[in-house]
Amino acid sequence: MKSRPVGPGPLLVLLVLLLLRAASVRGVQRPRRYTPDWQSLDSRPLPDWFDKAKFGVFVHWGVFSVPAWGSEWFWWHWKGEGLPQYEQFMSDNYPPGFSYADFGPQFTARFFHPEAWTDLFQASGAKYVVLTTKHHEGFTNWPSPVSWNWNSKDVGPHRDLVGELGKALRKRNIRYGLYHSLLEWFHPLYLLDKKNGFKTQYFVRAKTMPELYDLVNRYQPDLIWSDGEWECPDTYWNSTEFLSWLYNDSPVKEQVVVNDRWGQNSSCHHGGYYNCQDKFKPESLPDHKWEMCTSIDKLSWGFRRNMVMGDIASECEIISELVQTVSLGGNYLLNIGATKDGLIVPIFQERLFAVGKWLSVNGEAIYSSKPWRIQLEKNTTSVWYTSRESAVYAIFLHWPENGVLNLASPVTTSTTQITMLGIQKDLKWSTDPEEGLLIYLPQLPLFTLPIEFGWTIKMTGVH
Numbered sequence: 001m002k003s004r005p006v007g008p009g010p011l012l013v014l015l016v017l018l019l020l021r022a023a024s025v026r027g028v029q030r031p032r033r034y035t036p037d038w039q040s041l042d043s044r045p046l047p048d049w050f051d052k053a054k055f056g057v058f059v060h061w062g063v064f065s066v067p068a069w070g071s072e073w074f075w076w077h078w079k080g081e082g083l084p085q086y087e088q089f090m091s092d093n094y095p096p097g098f099s100y101a102d103f104g105p106q107f108t109a110r111f112f113h114p115e116a117w118t119d120l121f122q123a124s125g126a127k128y129v130v131l132t133t134k135h136h137e138g139f140t141n142w143p144s145p146v147s148w149n150w151n152s153k154d155v156g157p158h159r160d161l162v163g164e165l166g167k168a169l170r171k172r173n174i175r176y177g178l179y180h181s182l183l184e185w186f187h188p189l190y191l192l193d194k195k196n197g198f199k200t201q202y203f204v205r206a207k208t209m210p211e212l213y214d215l216v217n218r219y220q221p222d223l224i225w226s227d228g229e230w231e232c233p234d235t236y237w238n239s240t241e242f243l244s245w246l247y248n249d250s251p252v253k254e255q256v257v258v259n260d261r262w263g264q265n266s267s268c269h270h271g272g273y274y275n276c277q278d279k280f281k282p283e284s285l286p287d288h289k290w291e292m293c294t295s296i297d298k299l300s301w302g303f304r305r306n307m308v309m310g311d312i313a314s315e316c317e318i319i320s321e322l323v324q325t326v327s328l329g330g331n332y333l334l335n336i337g338a339t340k341d342g343l344i345v346p347i348f349q350e351r352l353f354a355v356g357k358w359l360s361v362n363g364e365a366i367y368s369s370k371p372w373r374i375q376l377e378k379n380t381t382s383v384w385y386t387s388r389e390s391a392v393y394a395i396f397l398h399w400p401e402n403g404v405l406n407l408a409s410p411v412t413t414s415t416t417q418i419t420m421l422g423i424q425k426d427l428k429w430s431t432d433p434e435e436g437l438l439i440y441l442p443q444l445p446l447f448t449l450p451i452e453f454g455w456t457i458k459m460t461g462v463h
Contacts, residue, residue, distance in 0.1 A: 034247045036240040038270045044247055046272055046289055050223070050257045052368040053127035053175065054326050055359065057352065058293055058335035060132050060301040061161070063139045065340040066103040072302030072337070075100045075137050076185050104139065104150070109157035112342025114168035120344060122172050124352035125359035127367070129169055130177035130225045130333065133162050133215060138184035142218070146210045157342075166219050177223030178215055182208050182237055182261075198236045212242055220252050226261045226271075234263025234270075243271075259291070273331070285328050285371055292325045295335035296351050303337030303345070312347055315354040319454045322355065322366070323395050327384040329371045361422040362456045365393035374409040381405060394457040399446060405457065408436040415461035422450035427457070
């Protein structure tokens with residue numbers, strides 16, 4: 001007589017099904033899966049750490065830091081366009097036959113100390129840092145397995161620059177973003193795909209996508225700052241396939257944030273948050289999370305040996321842009337270029353320290369803030385508003401001559417309290433039917449105030 005296999009009885013199976021259904025009803029459901037199309041990918045909620053962060057530092061660093069002249073597009077201007085001033089620069093400074101690849105060994109990073117960089121970034125008040133892992137020149141700042149002899153482990157520093165900085169930032173709980181260019185100007189496979197009208201994808205399959213997957217699995221970034229997308233549609237880059245993997249199955253699927261540069265016409269339309277374009281400044285409050293990326297050196301993103309003080313954004317310009325950006329719901333990503341040795345020059349350090357000093361007093365009005373119902377009050381003092389929980393902040397960029405700040409937008413109540421960040425005591429105020437709220441600023445010499453410009457009024461009990 002054969003023994004019958006023992007299995008669950010019909011009643012037990014029914015009971016399990018009922019329990020599963022009950023769990024589903026209570027909200028215990030499988031995580032959502034995103035399909036490789038923009039409609040699905042764009043529906044993913046942006047992880048909230050990014051909106052709370054508000055301020056980040058961008059670092060452009062690569063082989064272009066060796067000539068350190070013109071801009072980080074040196075190779076393209078020299079060989080892609082053949083601009084006469086670049087030809088002249090090379091003939092004046094380098095021997096005949098010197099190629100761009102010959103700059104590689106001179107990219108030494110000899111004085112790159114990731115802990116020192118991180119000290120600076122922390123002092124600046126930055127909540128995230130974005131490092132160039134690969135610019136359009138194709139040189140990778142990590143040992144990319146598909147960039148043989150054109151990476152920072154094989155050539156130049158003989159170090160994993162991406163990994164070293166990541167470790168230092170993680171110790172300080174600063175979020176880590178990786179900039180990555182999809183295209184490479186002179187890669188033979190990219191040029192072949194271009195010749196084929198981008199109907200083939202030799203370069204994408206052999207280089208771009210393997211590198212993106214490697215960066216995510218190896219370094220687990222909080223942010224991917226994509227660039228170099230403009231010559232081809234997202235279908236050429238396989239962007240939606242990559243992003244669906246990133247959001248569904250990658251080791252950073254919960255916290256990772258991406259920008260909008262994933263193919264022609266995706267900028268300002270698809271992706272995570274929007275950059276729209278370099279140095280983008282909206283006139284009014286956008287309906288989508290955005291970031292302004294700009295550079296302390298107004299003429300370049302990479303370090304230039306030939307920059308002069310007139311090319312450098314002032315403290316006042318930087319603070320004003322930061323305030324305006326955050327008031328309009330954006331993040332402010334401020335760029336510096338590092339030298340071939342891995343140094344951040346003093347003028348860049350000075351500007352970052354200045355931002356940090358300002359944020360140490362006014363950060364309450366910036367970090368984790370939300371746009372208020374009014375963003376800008378166009379009067380002689382240029383007042384920008386932010387809000388956080390029950391508080392409203394008015395940041396004014398010009399000190400009124402009579403020492404009285406006039407605000408038309410806030411409506412006071414019986415519980416209104418008004419202070420200035422960095423000053424201990426409450427401020428006196430009154431209301432006027434025609435002029436609105438009048439705030440009597442501290443009668444102090446300006447040089448005794450904790451900051452020199454961009455002062456913040458904190459108001460509670462207003463609407």
